[in-house]
Every structure is written in C-alpha cells, then in structure tokens.
Amino acid sequence: YYFYQSFPFNELVALYDIADIAMVTPLRDGMNLVAKEYLATKRGKPGVLILSEMAGAAIELTDAIIINPNDTQEIEAAILQALTMPKKEQRIRLNNMQKRISTQTVKKWANDFVKELLYISKQNNEIFQKIVGKRQLSQIKKEYDQAYTRLILLDYDGTLSPFVKNPEDAVPSKELLNLLKKMTADKKNKVVINSGRNRQVLDKWFKGIDLDFAAEHGAFFKENHKWHKNVQEKITWDDEILRIIEHTIDKTPRSRMEIKDSSLVWHYRNVDVWLAELRQKQLINALMGPASRLNLQIVPGNKIVEIKSPDFNKGSEVKR
Known part of the structure; x- marks a missing residue:
C-alpha cells in the first residue's frame, strides 16, 4: 500500500x-528527520535504513x-542487500547510528552553531586588524x-584576477597587463607570479x-x-586515484578533472553548494588511503581539491 497522507505521530x-x-x-533534503525517527524506534530490534545521499542526514548516518535516488539499479541492489542482511549486522549498524543521533542533539547543534558564530566573529576581528x-x-x-x-x-587567482566560474576565463585584464609592464620596466624590480596555473597558460597570458x-x-x-623544473619527471597517475576522481565526477554534475604535469585537480x-560540500568531503576521505600509500598530498583549495607531491609548494618556491 502507498498512503498519500500524513499520520498522527x-x-x-x-x-x-x-x-x-x-x-x-529524497532528491534534495536539508536534514531528514524521518530517517532519525525510524532509528529512534528500533531500540533492541533489527531494521535497515536505506537513505538517499542527497539527504543531509547521510553525512552522519x-x-x-x-544510495543515489536517481539510480534505479542502485536502489534495487540496496533493497536486496537490506532484505538479505543478517540480523547481527542490522543491529550493529543500528547501534552505531543510534549512538550518533543520541549525542547529536538539538541542544548540541545549537551550541555548535553559536560557537562557530563566535569563532567567525573572532576571525573577522583578526582579519580587520x-x-x-x-x-x-x-x-x-x-x-x-x-x-x-x-x-x-x-599570487594570481584571487589576487591579480578575481575567482570566476570557469578558470579559463580568468584572463588578465589590459589594466593588469599595463601595470605589470610598468613594474617590470623598473630595473630595480624583480616581479614573480607564484601560481597554481600551468606553464603554458602563464606564458600565453603574459x-x-x-x-x-x-x-x-x-x-x-x-x-x-x-623554465626549470623541481619535479624529476612527469607524474604517472595511479589508476585507483583516477577511478576515485572519475567516480566523483560521474556523481557530481558540472565538476571536472584537470590533469597537470605535477598534480591532479x-x-x-x-556545482551546487550543498552537493559540493558533500562530494568534497567524500572525495578527500576516499583519496586518503591511496594518497598516503603513494606519498601524495591532498590540498583543498578554493572550489578545488588538488593531489600533488608534498615536495614543493608556493611557500617552498618563495624560500628558493
């Protein structure tokens, strides 16, 4: 049966x-209390929760x-998994989630929210100073x-040029080019642009x-x-890392991968903000294992996640 109505609590x-x-x-949801209400009733009883990755609760549950609510095959597989899941596993999963929701109360959420506001206020004061x-x-x-x-x-992006939706559109303005020409015309000046951009783009733009x-x-x-290089040779990227990023792209419309000589981005x-935050956390968590195994660094940036060698960065280039 399917009831198109609400019920008394x-x-x-x-x-x-x-x-x-x-x-x-849900295809899009802020938190989803239904999932948590179901868990709260299953004290000492088995049960399985199938939850959309689009629900806010999916991050903690x-x-x-x-499941992806748009993928019917994935939903079918999830139902089969739920129907055949051993009772012991059901209880373990339920117990883990019940512990989580019992500690993540409304009071704690409110306290965390206020603490975050106070922290941001403190940061703003420091920036102002x-x-x-x-x-x-x-x-x-x-x-x-x-x-x-x-x-x-x-720096270039966010300093000499504002951040834009399409990174390729962040071309230097005529005003900036003229200013740089004036600066470099002074023989006392050595002007260096320290950027995450690749060599070809920098040579073309300037x-x-x-x-x-x-x-x-x-x-x-x-x-x-x-041009000189601090990397010995072009990095050959591990198949596991490429698969993880490609899988993330498949699940995240309007995201993309950039392959540089020394990094993957x-x-x-x-991407919609709510989905971007979810996918960014999922990607970083998924990359931790292979990145650690291959001695690579995961660097979250402004609307990017970059995987690179830890042997060089903007700071090390300044020291050089």
Missing part, C-alpha cells in the same frame, strides 16, 4: 516500529545503505622608494612581459626567460 511511531526496512529517498592603514601604506611606500632592489611576489614565474605551486619556475566551482 503515535501511529507513525508504530509503523516505524514494525517496519523491517525504511527507505528514505554512514551505517545506512546510502591586519588591514593596511594609511600609516602602514606610507611606510611601505617609503621603503619601496628607498630600496635598491625589490622582489615582488604575486607573453612579452619580463616576468618570472612559479607554476603549478612551485613544481616549475621560470627565471631569465627559461578536481574542480567544483559550478
């Missing part, structure tokens, strides 16, 4: 109590059978004018300007018009 609890399986399959005022600007200008040589290190570069987070650097700037 006491009747709903009774239905939860006798249900062997609860299948909760990881012992449920998590770091803003350069007129006095600091005057001192910087004075020391700049008096310097015999100047090393000027500039052609004709006497700049030095650090590309791909320091994997490559350009001095005196010649998963881009999710155009």
